[in-house]
Amino acid sequence: MTSGESALIQPVSTSDADVPGYVLEFERAASYLPEDQRALLRRAWAVGAAAHAGQTRRSGEPYITHPVAVAKVLADQKVDVETLVAAILHDTIEDTPLTREQLAAEFGETVAELVDGVTKLDKLHFSSRQEAAAESFRKMMLAMARDLRVILIKLSDRLHNMRTLGAQPAPARQRIARETLEIYAPIAQRLGMNLIKAELQDRGFHALHPLRHLILEKHIRSQPMVRREAMAKIEAQLAQRLTAEGLEYRLVSRVKSPWSIYNKMRSEGKTFAQVMDVFGFRIVVQSVGDCYRALGVAHSVYKPLDGRFRDFIAIPKANGYQSLHTVLFGPYGSPIEVQIRTEEMDLIAERGIAAHWAYKHGMAASGAQARAHSWIANLLESQRATGSSLEFLENVKVDLFPDEVYLFTPKGDILALPRNSTALDFAYAVHTDVGNTAVAARVDKKLVPLRTKLVSGQSVEVVTAKSAFPKPQWLEVVVTGKARTAIRAQLKQLEHEDAVTLGHRMIDRALEDLGTSLDRIPQARLDEFLGELRYPRLEELLADIALGNRMPAQVALALAQKEPAAADAAPGAAPVQRRGERILITGHERGVISFANCCMPIPGDEIMGYHTAGKGIVVHRMDCPNVADYRKSPDRWVAIGWDREVIGEYPVGLVIETENKPGSLAEVAAAIAKAESNIEGVEYLERDANVAVIRFSLGVRDRTHLADVIRRTRRLGVVHGVRRA
Missing domain, CATH: 3.30.460.10 (Beta Polymerase, domain 2)
Structure with missing residues (x-):
């Protein structure tokens, strides 16, 4: 420390005559520690009291009474001396001139690390109180991963704040109580600290709903x-x-x-x-x-x-x-x-x-601590793929849901998951890669869909396939934060990869119309162009082209350093015929090619593509009524077609007129199922005493598959007519 810094931590008299009663009470609670460690606690109090001098709590008490009370909560748990010292000093970095470096020099790096882990991020600027709280929570969880004692101090800090909540104004009481019930009490429960959990819950309930508490x-x-x-x-x-x-x-x-x-x-x-x-x-x-x-x-x-x-x-x-x-x-x-x-x-x-605190030299962590470390490691894995602190906090709340089901792996290991978890949650609990490639599950040796809800005692085996990948609908199936975060991350990655591939095909086609190709563009010109548009890599530009944020024809002209043709810019002109080949849809273009709801194209239909900002290419049937409007922007037309082999199912609507009698709908549904088509939705358009007109939303592979569905339904005696919506 420099001489200026050292002046902040000066020797302070610590004789019993100068020590308040609340400190002596704390020291009695810490009497299980050796004498030299109790002397260190006295020194920590003296430094903390000097640093917080002149500061008071809302109740009017000297501020130092709060950190000492927090330390007493921990002393009742018989934790080690470093945790108690850090508890006494836990607000010094945030609220006093003391720095992390000064604490490290006086009390050691471990104490400084603990205090820093508990310190909130109030000195940074956030768009909202919720974002600040979420980011502070994320920082605390990261610090917990390095040292679990951070959460012990934080929970004790929250417990004393709840004991003295009456001094706060009503809005603050409500906010702090809700946060306690939603986050801190469940964390205490997740870490097995039931005494602290029970008091946090009861005090939070009393603050949030005083009348209900009184009646109960x-x-x-x-x-x-x-x-x-x-x-x-x-x-x-x-x-x-x-x-x-x-x-x-x-x-x-x-x-x-x-x-x-x-x-x-x-x-x-x-x-x-x-x-x-x-x-x-x-x-x-x-x-x-x-x-x-x-x-x-x-x-x-x-x-x-x-x-x-x-x-x-x-x-x-x-x-x-x-x-x-x-x-x-x-x-x-x-x-x-x-x-x-x-x-x-x-x-x-x-x-x-x-219990059995295990940070002393040469002792292994207890089972409870090992489980806590494992839980936090899973949270860290999730947070690396999470887009924001608020999303991370919501995922943690999901994982803190207290009701659990206990499931067996094929090897007999036990996994605990939140209530209502599905086979897909189980797959992600085993490993992220298992979840990403899951296609089905065997529950008690019976094959079931991934959306199947699990109950305690079941044995679960996940069926995977290398070619499988997450689907957006999975987000509606899972309940655990880990699964939700992993699915979102993988979908973003797949979408980006697909966008880069499609963007490459689109710019290649546009350059081919100009008599060149991406490979023939000089690297210096390419780097200059990327620099002008502030793209760090070519992949980012290609993804933006696919998503409709950059027009491929304009990018091609700029790269080839040619002037645009006058005909291209003429308003109301017919779509420009390109010499290059059409872009062929294979079914792998998950996030960058979408299919219009107005006409619901399927493989085999004559189609066109319309380049839409932020959406990429939207595919329409050529006979779609909306195509006429798109002729006004010929530069956004994309020559597009179907590949010889297209994977996946595509939504289509069928309007079926049936007799309105019991069992008719079931007959139609059975015929559709026999044609190996999935019914996604059913809607009655008209209905009277004799006839019902029903719109079915189906998934089909192509026009041939759709024709088979129509043929099977038309054969039914109860069906009067079938047409494509």
């Missing part, structure tokens, strides 16, 4: 099960039977939080009386075997509810949570949830990645 609290207190004698009776009976079995155990009673009850009522459409497991007990035993013995004891004391048993020990949740869950019929007719787990499972369930 009253309902909970008024329930007969909450009476001390009832709880005592259940506890005594369970304890008596557990002791008789010779089990060592710890028995804890609990009442479900207002937020948990509210969330269940809202998601399942239930009243308070219909919500089960409002009250419950946790039995903590010594071993996994004892868990199952204790389950038998619980079922012998009260009868279990059918279908309410869950074994999270055999199949843990994605965040590492393990426990046996069962719901029993208790006295007064109220259901009681019983959770049974070992001491180690209980520690991990309460503290998640903070």
Whole structure:
């Protein structure tokens, strides 16, 4: 540090007489640390207090009380000294003159890295508060990938802010509470930190809906099960039977939080009386075997509810949570949830990645931390392909959706996915390349479409093909952020590659009309032209030509350094006949050739192409009524045709007149299916007592395929007429 910088961190008196009570309370919570490390905490407080001198919170308290309270939340989790030091100093880079370099010099690079990871991006300029929050969140997730302790500090920071939320104005309370419920509480749950998650949820609910919170609290207190004698009776009976079995155990009673009850009522459409497991007990035993013995004891004391048993020990949740869950019929007719787990499972369930902190030298990360790292690695893979911070944040929210299904790979490995996930989500969860080339799946050895929704316990095998590629419709099928991001990225890449290929063909044809070709244009002239238009590479220019943002004829004239022919520019002239060959459609041109909805051309139709800015080439049938309007812009006409072999299906409309009687529609649909055509939509155009006129939207390969569909439907006795729409 320079002399000017070092003046910011000066020796400060740290005798007990000068230390406030809140610091001494924090130090008592950190008493598990060695004496030399506790001295470092005292030094961190002194530096932080000096840096924040003169700053106050909205409540009027000195600002330093907040970071020390954050550090106390972490000390209760018994984390390491570097995390506590970083927590005390977590707002210094953002809100005080202290720099990252000064923190690194005084407390080490690790502490500086942690503080920097938590620091928000308020000093940068964004178009909206939402974008700033999203970018700040993305930065925090990237910092988490380097060191998970960043999220521990951030969650503790958020928890203390929620505890002191009353000092904020009403709009800020609403915004902070919503953000807490949507992002931070789910992250705490995803990382297995259930104690922090539960408090964040309850305080967020209280701030967002104070009246609903109050009503639910009253309902909970008024329930007969909450009476001390009832709880005592259940506890005594369970304890008596557990002791008789010779089990060592710890028995804890609990009442479900207002937020948990509210969330269940809202998601399942239930009243308070219909919500089960409002009250419950946790039995903590010594071993996994004892868990199952204790389950038998619980079922012998009260009868279990059918279908309410869950074994999270055999199949843990994605965040590492393990426990046996069962719901029993208790006295007064109220259901009681019983959770049974070992001491180690209980520690991990309460503290998640903070349990058995593993950043000390020579220790391996715990299972919870390894799972957290794996989750964050998947998020990082997604964020590299994500277009914006807001999109990234939405994808993370999807992945934080708490309800999960547990699925088996063919090798017996377990994958956890959000509820309503499809076989396509599973494919992307296995690997991005597997998802990109997926064509179908085998669920419990039965072949199913990729859109099939999965349920827990199924075994899933993905069927792939090298020639397969993602389709835009897939975005409507998947629910996971990873799958959605991977599909979008691949579609963009395919569209760009197709655009470059088509643009190359278009400029080649335009240059051929001028008696030259792209290969014969001098490299110096090509580089000069790209520089004039500010294209970094030729591929970018070619893609713009295909997408209609540059006219190939004008680019060709500029490259060949020729003047445009007068006839070409004459308004209202007939389409210019080119000497070059037509561009042939193969079906691979996914993002740069589209087919007009007005006439719905299919392979075999006589067609023309119209070059449209931003859309590329739009294909029309030559007999389309709109073609007359396009004659006014002959320079945008594109000579286009069908290749000998065209892949894929193309939309077409059929108007079918049928008898209006039960079963007619089913007969027509069956005939279309036998012709191997997919029905995309059905619409009644007219309908009376005797006749129905129905428009079918179909997918066909070509005119021959369409003729087969028409022939099969015309043969039906219920059909009076068929015509192409």
